Amino acid sequence: MNVDWIVHNAREVVTLAGPARPRSGSEQGELGLIEDGAIAVKGDRIVAIGPSGEILRDHVTAPEHCLDAEGGVVLPGFVDPHTHLVFAGTREREFAMRCAGQSYLEIAAAGGGIRSSVRAFRSASDDDILRQSRRRLDRMLAFGTTTAEVKSGYGLDSEQELRALRLIEQLDREHPVDLVSTFLGAHEFPDEYREDRAAYVELVAEKMLPRVAAETQARFCDVFCEQGVFDRDETETILRAAQRLGLGLKVHADEFAPIGGAELAGELRAISADHLLVTTDAGRRALRDGGVIAVLLPGTCFSLGKHAYANARKMIEEGIPVALGTDCNPGSSMVDSMPLVLALACLEMGLSPAEVVTGATVNAAFATGVGADRGRLEPGLRADFQVLAAPSYISLVYHLGGSHVRWVWKDGRRVLSAGDAA
Ligand SMILES: [Zn+2]
Secondary structure, three states, X not given: OEOOEEEEEEEEEEOOOOOOOOOOHHHHHOOOEEEEEEEEEEOOEEEEEEEHHHHHHXXXXXXXXXXXXXXXXXXXOEEEOXXXXXXXXXXXXXXXXXXXXXXXXXXXXXXXXXXXXXXXXXXXXXXXXXXXXXXXXXXXXXXXXXXXXXXXXOOOOHHHHHHHHHHHHHHHHHOOOEEEEEEEEEOOOOHHHOOOHHHHHHHHHHHHHHXXXXXXXXXXXXXXXXXXXXXXXXXXXXXXHHHHOOOEEEEEEOOOOOOOHHHHHHHOOOOEEXXXXXXXXHHHHHHHHOOOXXXXXXXXXXXXXXXXXXXXXXXXXXXXXXXXXXXXXXXXXXXXXXXXXXXXXXXXXXXXXXXXXXXXXXXXXXXXXXXXXXXXXXXXXXXXXXXXXXXXXXXXXXXOOOOOEXXXXXXXXXXXXXXXXX
């Protein structure tokens, strides 16, 4: 068969082949490896995957499109299931304050934190936000990410939140990395509503959400359910309103205090509950029973200098699928590298290299609502994959500090070659 691309002579092809659903328990560690493998691409789809000899025998392409991976690794492009990457300005000074011993919540109480990014976002131009965000997306792509979830949440009023979602859509059109947008109007209480929380919850649920559903491509609604931010009842009011409008649900749950976010996510059958550092036994039961994916964000714990991580081992043992994301944001996780997140998940959370790869591909794809055709390499699925100049997928978490990416394909187009890497 004539095809558009063949990549052959990969020491490992990580296929994640198997059922089209999130992987949990022992399945989280099954990668479907093919040794000395190859992949063939036509249009935006994978048409064949298997041993190099077989693929080269059955498929032909132009010589300059038949590429030797030279013993490297082929694996799906990463799906980053939790980012806040469309923001304005960075917060280096807060990082220095944290190094001097101040906590994230102390800095937020003193006027820093999310509210400082809200002021910056509201005063920045569209062009400025797009320019900054494009550079972050370039870096993500250079680390192998081909799809990312992106949340609004630095606008916190109707016009600014809709602007954030429109900017995400514009970036999605312009950039090879695919973006899936989430409405996070309940990221924090804006300054003008701090004395009247009920009025802000009502504004989000009754005014913003209907416009988000009608005027934007947002797939999900998320709430920062946390002590001092949105309590359980406020979170439930907003998420139920979103559910009635047909949006999928996500919850920032149990990051600092277990106030019932995981239980609520389970009850509402949210697609994911994210962070989950202090989730209780009852919270984990609710996640499992509700079919919720645990999106864990170890880059945030690391960036905040915390030495406590989510109990991923227990979640996997109890049958909860675990996905991993960067939480890329200017305050608590200025991280755009999925391999760094995967390394932290191995070294600090006790996951195996195979479990973290599943967490960054198939499970992350389902947590982002795109699991039907991404996060796995099988004929008929979208040709989103990366080729590493490394001898094993374990190099991702073992050989730290830079990117091993040699080439990246997105929708069957080669969108990055090593020379372009950041
Ligand atoms: Zn977040």
